[in-house]
Amino acid sequence: DAGITQSPRHKVTETGTPVTLRCHQTENHRYMYWYRQDPGHGLRLIHYSYGVKDTDKGEVSDGYSVSRSKTEDFLLTLESATSSQTSVYFCAIRPGSTGELFFGEGSRLTVL
Amino acid sequence: KQEVTQIPAALSVPEGENLVLNCSFTDSAIYNLQWFRQDPGKGLTSLLLIQSSQREQTSGRLNASLDKSSGRSTLYIAASQPGDSATYLCAVFNSNSGYALNFGKGTSLLVTP
Secondary structure, eight states: OOOEEEEOSEEEEOTTOOEEEEEEESSOOSEEEEEEEETTTEEEEEEEEEETTEEEEOTTOTTOEEEEEETTEEEEEESSOOGGGOEEEEEEEEOSTTOOOEEOOOEEEEEO | OOOEEEEOSEEEEETTOOEEEEEEESOOOOSEEEEEEEOTTSOEEEEEEEETTOSEEEETTEEEEEETTTTEEEEEEOSOOGGGOEEEEEEEEOSSGGGOEEEOOOEEEEEEO
């Protein structure tokens, strides 16, 4: 158990509404990541964080923002959800110097 | 930009067979390579991590090899079982993008009884 909790696990929302996904870790690992997984595209990096208030963009960051005000929480926000953001979102942590990543169970988001 | 390719996209084998899953990457300047397993509707489970200085890693019936110079990795599964049915993902760790992983699209494996 990598000690990662994602919430909510499932969400259905309407186009134009704001959505926030939460990733919580039980340790104090510095690096945290948000990925999305879509058929035909695999997993793609949205944003990552390398410390409190330290974040940066990934490959598919348009339409997403993140915040990390505490070490244990990394929030992903869709300011105005669109149907193209229907996806499964995964959070990951990198505990040590080996570079190994561990993933949460995912949050399935449907935007109608 | 690092591109990771996995071949085949899907594979079906009878129980008991030994099998090899392939992963290739375009930029050989990697930090490490990680293999994952994903069951339908579930998260990713880390199987093996190979550092750039290593040639292979073993865990039970799984053996992963790494050839950086040719940009290739293989995951060998011995004596396959129906419980091995899942999608297997290869990911390469680069030093840019916050040390994030670049993923292949996976190989969907079905082991039939």
